[in-house]
Amino acid sequence: MTATVPRLVDQFERGLDAPICLTWELTYACNLACVHCLSSSGKRDPRELSTRQCMDIIDELERMQVFYVNIGGGEPTVRSDFWELVDYATAHHVGVKFSTNGVRITPEVAARLAASDYVDVQISLDGATAEINDAVRGAGSFDMATRALQNLADAGFADAKISVVVTRHNVDQLDDFKSLADRYGATLRITRLRPSGRGADVWDDLHPTAAQQRQLYDWLVAHGENVLTGDSFFHLSGLGEPGALAGLNLCGAGRVVCLIDPVGDVYACPFAIHDKFLAGNMLSDGGFDAVWKTSALFTELRSPQSAGACSGCRHYDACRGGCMAAKFFTGLPMDGPDPECVDGYGLSALAGDREVPRPRVDHSRAVPLTLARPPKKP
Amino acid sequence: MDAGGRWRLHPQVSVRPEPFGALLYHFGTRKLSFLKNRTILTVVESLDEHPDVGSALTAAGVQAGSEGPYLHALGVLAESNMLVEKDIR
Numbered sequence: 001m002t003a004t005v006p007r008l009v010d011q012f013e014r015g016l017d018a019p020i021c022l023t024w025e026l027t028y029a030c031n032l033a034c035v036h037c038l039s040s041s042g043k044r045d046p047r048e049l050s051t052r053q054c055m056d057i058i059d060e061l062e063r064m065q066v067f068y069v070n071i072g073g074g075e076p077t078v079r080s081d082f083w084e085l086v087d088y089a090t091a092h093h094v095g096v097k098f099s100t101n102g103v104r105i106t107p108e109v110a111a112r113l114a115a116s117d118y119v120d121v122q123i124s125l126d127g128a129t130a131e132i133n134d135a136v137r138g139a140g141s142f143d144m145a146t147r148a149l150q151n152l153a154d155a156g157f158a159d160a161k162i163s164v165v166v167t168r169h170n171v172d173q174l175d176d177f178k179s180l181a182d183r184y185g186a187t188l189r190i191t192r193l194r195p196s197g198r199g200a201d202v203w204d205d206l207h208p209t210a211a212q213q214r215q216l217y218d219w220l221v222a223h224g225e226n227v228l229t230g231d232s233f234f235h236l237s238g239l240g241e242p243g244a245l246a247g248l249n250l251c252g253a254g255r256v257v258c259l260i261d262p263v264g265d266v267y268a269c270p271f272a273i274h275d276k277f278l279a280g281n282m283l284s285d286g287g288f289d290a291v292w293k294t295s296a297l298f299t300e301l302r303s304p305q306s307a308g309a310c311s312g313c314r315h316y317d318a319c320r321g322g323c324m325a326a327k328f329f330t331g332l333p334m335d336g337p338d339p340e341c342v343d344g345y346g347l348s349a350l351a352g353d354r355e356v357p358r359p360r361v362d363h364s365r366a367v368p369l370t371l372a373r374p375p376k377k378p
Numbered sequence: 379m380d381a382g383g384r385w386r387l388h389p390q391v392s393v394r395p396e397p398f399g400a401l402l403y404h405f406g407t408r409k410l411s412f413l414k415n416r417t418i419l420t421v422v423e424s425l426d427e428h429p430d431v432g433s434a435l436t437a438a439g440v441q442a443g444s445e446g447p448y449l450h451a452l453g454v455l456a457e458s459n460m461l462v463e464k465d466i467r
Binding site (some may be wrong): 016095 | 396397398403
């Protein structure tokens with residue numbers, strides 16, 4: 001409004017007193033085993049926060065005026081106290097948007113959800129057809145998700161979200177996803193595939209090619225008004241005019257967003273479950289407010305960042321070097337280009353010497369090659 | 379937005395003051411908005427106490443002749459349903 005006020009994006013880079021929203025993975029337990037799961041979920045962690053501990057967190061979020069939480073997992077609805085926690089949050093002025101594969105969205109649950117103004121539901125789907133979806137999310141998962149969408153639509157739940165991670169195999173289905181969303185009276189949300197969690201194992205094969213990134217960008221510019229993205233494609237903003245891509249185009253990690261995991265660990269963002277991005281623990285570091293305001297990691301993320309190898313690039317103002325989680329989990333330096341850099345600097349960096357970090361947190365049910373400890377015997 | 383208009387915050391809107399102004403979140407539309415300075419925050423928060431928009435602006439210290447940007451900002455908030463007319467229930 002006045003010339004003396006810095007741009008919002010600059011304000012946001014310095015961080016806010018509380019996150020605008022945050023992601024809260026309630027459990028690592030999951031009925032599915034998606035190959036690209038960013039939290040490597042499967043088995044419940046025995047240290048999972050209790051109902052009381054979760055309610056204490058909600059009380060704190062209410063005091064900090066965090067508007068809403070994105071609840072995920074794992075599959076959050078498999079927690080026996082899930083609906084109790086949703087009710088507790090909305091009663092305490094913390095809105096809830098939860099991500100689910102649809103397993104518990106029965107007609108009864110859908111009717112209950114339709115009666116609340118403060119709960120939003122996001123159904124994950126990674127293919128507009130069962131064939132493409134189930135190859136990534138597992139047999140039967142397409143039917144499970146579309147059944148949930150049908151139940152929500154039948155119950156009169158307005159504007160559910162269909163959440164799609166864009167891959168090499170489904171990027172040609174963007175129009176089909178949009179039609180699918182329209183059919184259920186839902187809104188399409190598409191986000192970027194990150195090499196996080198088990199995603200690291202499949203990223204090379206699943207992430208969109210350079211030509212597909214251009215195709216995705218053009219589609220987003222044409223449809224941006226009616227499609228949500230969680231601002232996750234800011235690394236592509238250099239492909240066109242500034243502002244052509246809707247959203248803030250800023251990495252919000254530790255500045256306006258963060259992640260609380262099922263055991264109360266606080267990470268900079270949902271795609272960064274690794275010691276490198278661990279700010280602290282809710283239980284041992286004095287609560288969420290203290291971690292958010294005083295952790296060394298978040299303080300560092302809110303200080304001016306070096307453009308490093310990207311300084312001098314004509315696109316740096318647009319992409320700011322891209323996504324730090326994408327760089328870290330592909331073994332690229334943090335002050336260099338994003339692996340999907342629109343000028344191709346990522347591709348040459350990927351071709352060079354690099355060491356991909358081993359995951360530190362893994363709750364996969366099957367035993368992947370990278371699992372550090374053998375699964376416990378019952 | 380007309381200075382004689384009678385508006386107030388939508389009951390489903392939550393306001394969080396920030397150093398730069400404030401964040402507004404509408405729980406019904408699930409949309410986020412920004413107030414870019416503290417003066418407009420004072421105006422928005424005091425709309426309910428004043429008979430019309432013009433008197434809220436005056437009370438917040440907005441000088442005569444400088445109302446333009448504030449009326450524009452309030453108009454944008456009204457368009458996105460963050461503000462509602464007082465007389466409509």
